[in-house]
Amino acid sequence: MAQYTRVSGVVGLITLQNPPVNALSAVVRQGIVDKVETALSDPKVKSVVICGQNGNFCGGADIKEFGTKMFGPPLIPMIHSIEAANKPVVAAIEGSALGGGLELALGCHYRIAHSKARLGLPEVTLGLLPAAGGSQRLPRLIGVPAALNLITTGRHVTAAEALQLGIVDQVTDHNTVDAAVKFALSVAGRSLDARRISTYPCPRPSDLDALFEEVMQKVRQSARGAIAPVACVQAVRAAATLPYTQGMEREKELMATLFTSGQARAMQYIFFAQRAVGRWRMPSGASWDTSKPRPVTKAAVIGLGTMGRGIAVALARAGLSVVAVETQEKQLLEAKQAMSSMLERGAKRRGGVPALGLISYSQSIQAAADVDLVIEAVFEDMALKIEVFKQLTAVCKPGTLLCTNTSGLDVDQLASETPNPELVVGMHFFAPAHVMNLLEVVYGPRSSPQAVATAMQLGKKMGKASVAVGNCSGFVGNRMLKLYLEQASFLLEEGATPELVDRALEEFGFPMGVFRMSDLSGLDVGWRVRKAAGLAEPGEASGPSARIRKGYRYSPIGDLVCEQGRFGQKTGRGWYQYEKPGSRVARSDPWMHSFLEQYRARHGLVARSIDHQEVLERCLYSLINEGFRILEDGIAAGPEDIDVIYVFGYGWPRHRGGPMFYASMVGLAKVLERLEHYHQAHPDVPNLQPCSLLRRLVASGSPPVHMWREVRKKLHSQL
């Protein structure tokens, strides 16, 4: 709702009230319409201020209303009536003015913002466009290039940038509502002719066509297959080329297509899923609302390889004091230099001061004596990690949380080597750790809820989507990835090329296909793991057993590629070739094609034609099937956890909502049928066998994603 009061005798103050972000629900819209009318019809009122309750202007349209039958006054005429008012209306912006919230402010005649406020039109991140006049007013106010940037990226700007761009008229460090009321008093009675943005001509850059062409290419490239960024560009083009009313018609038309699209549903699902994963629950019943995190002000990072450096930088950026420990002197010096420049570059990009002073460096683990939490990031080797944990136990003050950064080692085994296993959790960061926004917080059976709560809170503080998951080989992300990689290799054996597989996945929306991605991460990493697991055998065996391990199909192709010293980008050769070691542009490699032909010939495999659909079904459905197993095992509490992990950590296209949501969009019955089909065709691949939770869900009529937990519970209670 909206509250109305008169202040200073002549200013009508309308306060939006809809905690926590004052979203524009039907009730709020009705409140605004009513209170604006009250203010405009009161002869004593000379000007109006609109603000939001509890230091937050407005988080935009109420996303929960989308997909439901919408009622209440629509936004467009509501904003139009504010702009058309004959008394000045001032927006007092504190906290956030986002989406419909900023569009409301753009309908006001003036905008005053607090210095800490954030403004933006993030609709594109929800699969939409700013369709309450935002796509038409913003370019008229700040010009086409700046509006295109804001609307197609959805980025939030600070009040200082908003002032510089011309979005707001004034920034204050003091009470924003007081400043706005004072301002409203000063402009009372002034002509508003020059303050209605919809009447402004849109500034047209001379190279309009070239500009739109360039931006269109950029958005098509950065979010492959996503329709909202394209519609955003089209809407801004309408602002630049059509009169306002026709532009509004175009905005409405484009929004109508987006609003009911599967992509918008997927992106809005991810918005809520990202928040839902913060409400974690362990199988023991312990959960976010019953477990209090410990305060962490000082942390240590042990081991300053690539991961350790990124983690230490992320911690310092979050404002923690960090003790960075590396026993090798040369490595320590290198790390210090690299981390300083990471911090400096980051500060330059974001604006602000690099947190150099927050990090102290040491060669001795003793330096971790007084920290609240340690993140061990040494080499991925259990014996080494056990040794480091032993030393930490002796050095650290009682109660220090011991976290291990591992991408798949057994967290419980490590915990069992310490006298206080309840203080141990896994923190699986993704490389580069100061850039990637995902963290898997891995709890073992003995991790205390408080340790989990602390790691989750720390992840959030570092700005990462943090997901609590159970302990198993590969946790959630890598456990599923293994199946995806496996199918990709099988497809090569059967006749595909790396290019064909990658093209199919990139057209689906991944920023990189599986082979280009593997070249980037380094092929030797997986090879080492396969060797340790006794899967990769030296030299090339032939005969039927060469492609069988433990009775099941295995593809040694990746091992053979590594044996050639082809580790990907770092060696200049991998699944593709590169201009030189370290180069990033992948080029087709004739060597690889003849290698694959010879390999197939040696193993008596006849290449067949493989289409994109088969690539997608085999790679994605096997990964999804493992996702269902993970749910069945209780390693992830719900499908949202898996989807957030895949969207934030593995490049799964956001507009497809994550693998589990995607499965629900495809139809669970279809996923099941295709898995059965492929399992029949490849009985030696057990992972293609549909798991029982998937079968149970289909038998229960394929309920929507949010009901899967219930079905799983029932399945468990019957086992």
Ligand SMILES: CCCCCCCC/C=C\C/C=C/C(=O)SCCNC(=O)CCNC(=O)[C@H](O)C(C)(C)COP(=O)(O)OP(=O)(O)OC[C@H]1O[C@@H](n2cnc3c(N)ncnc32)[C@H](O)[C@@H]1OP(=O)(O)O
């Ligand atoms: C046929 C055509 C039909 C046309 C119909 C047209 C209608 C639309 C017309 C115009 C277009 C306008 C569209 C929009 O405005 S879309 C919304 C744009 N706004 C956003 O994307 C902002 C989303 N919110 C945030 O980014 C953040 O919440 C924040 C920065 C505002 C605050 O962050 P923080 O303090 O970290 O809090 P949380 O994110 O945790 O949020 C708290 C709580 O609030 C819920 N919530 C946040 N924003 C909204 C919202 N806009 N609507 C509904 N609910 C919202 C959030 O989900 C959290 O709750 P929880 O999930 O229960 O935890």
